[in-house]
Each structure stands twice: as C-alpha cells, then as structure tokens.
Amino acid sequence: xRRVAIYPGSFDxxxxxxLDVITRAAGMFDHVVVAVAHNVEKLPxxxxxxxxxxxxxxxxxxxxxxxxxxxxxxxxxxxxxxARVVVRGLRAVxxxxxxxxxxxxxxxxxxxVETIFLMPKDEYTFISSRxxxxxxxxxxxxxxxxPAGVQKALKQKIAAG
Ligand code: PNS
Numbered sequence: 001x002r003r004v005a006i007y008p009g010s011f012d013x014x015x016x017x018x019l020d021v022i023t024r025a026a027g028m029f030d031h032v033v034v035a036v037a038h039n040v041e042k043l044p045x046x047x048x049x050x051x052x053x054x055x056x057x058x059x060x061x062x063x064x065x066x067x068x069x070x071x072x073x074x075x076x077x078x079x080x081x082x083a084r085v086v087v088r089g090l091r092a093v094x095x096x097x098x099x100x101x102x103x104x105x106x107x108x109x110x111x112x113v114e115t116i117f118l119m120p121k122d123e124y125t126f127i128s129s130r131x132x133x134x135x136x137x138x139x140x141x142x143x144x145x146x147p148a149g150v151q152k153a154l155k156q157k158i159a160a161g
Pocket of ligand 1: 009010011037073075
C-alpha cells in the first residue's frame with residue numbers, strides 16, 4: 001500500500017523550516033502532500049492561490065511531494081487523499097500545547113489518521129511565517145529564512161501595499 005502523508009499548514013508564506021520538514025517527510029513516505037489551508041482564521045498576507053504557487057515552486061526539486069489547497073476539516077481531507085498520517089513540525093516547547101491539542105482532537109474526529117511530529121534542523125527552529133512577514137514588512141532581510149521565490153513575492157506584495 002502506498003504510504004501517503006499530509007503536511008498541512010497556513011504556509012503564509014512557506015519558509016526554509018517548512019522545507020526542512022517536507023524533505024524529512026519525503027524521505028519517510030512514498031508521497032507527501034503539502035496541504036495549504038484555505039480557511040485560516042488569521043487573515044493571510046498571501047491568497048490561497050499564491051501560497052500554493054509559492055509552495056509548489058519551493059518543492060519543485062522533490063520528486064515525491066505535491067502541493068494542494070484544502071478547505072474544511074483536515075481529517076476529511078486526509079481521508080480523501082487516502083492518507084493515514086498527518087505530519088506537523090515541532091520547533092520548541094511553545095509549539096507543543098497547541099499541537100498536542102490539535103493532534104488529539106483530530107484523532108477523536110478520525111481515529112484512522114495519526115499525527116506525527118518532525119523537528120526541523122536546529123538552525124531553523126526560530127523561523128516562523130509570522131516573523132518572516134513582519135521582518136519583510138519592516139524592510140529587513142529574509143533571504144536566510146525563505147526560498148528566493150518567496151523573498152521576491154514578499155517584496156512585490158509589500159510594494160503593492
Ligand atoms: O500553519 P498553521 O496555521 O499552524 O496550520 C494550522 C492548520 C491549517 C493545520 C489547522 O488550522 C487545520 O488543520 N485547519 C483545518 C481545519 C480543521 O481541521 N480544524 C480542526 C483542527 S483540530
């Protein structure tokens with residue numbers, strides 16, 4: 001049976017930390033779907049279409065990874081993709097509480113779907129999309145934190161106001 005994992009998130013925008021987790025997951029599963037959530041509570045900087053396109057460009061070199069947008073419950077989406085595993089990155093203890101709550105809630109909603117946590121390389125543990133957006137917005141250099149395409153898109157988005 002083909003082992004498919006879903007790596008869900010807002011990806012607003014995708015960072016080098018996300019890419020590190022994706023690469024690790026791609027080495028463990030036959031296929032990884034990077035699932036960009038449409039209905040994120042926070043108003044995203046990039047539209048779903050833009051977040052999907054930026055993630056697609058970032059994972060282009062990884063053979064067994066695809067990118068998709070999704071709406072509705074993650075566990076329903078995982079079922080539709082015939083995936084039994086959801087991958088989430090854990091950077092620090094501060095991530096743990098929310099991730100633990102979400103994983104257990106998802107298990108209650110759909111016991112067939114397991115959540116696993118992967119740690120990005122330590123040099124990426126302080127990167128977050130929120131900080132990247134803030135630094136870019138304030139004119140800082142984000143080239144060490146995001147792929148080149150994302151850096152360019154941030155510049156364009158900010159220039160457009
Ligand atoms: O990158 P984020 O913002 O931490 O990702 C959170 C995300 C998109 C994985 C989470 O909000 C989610 O799964 N949303 C889909 C809706 C859903 O299933 N909600 C119930 C979660 S228990």
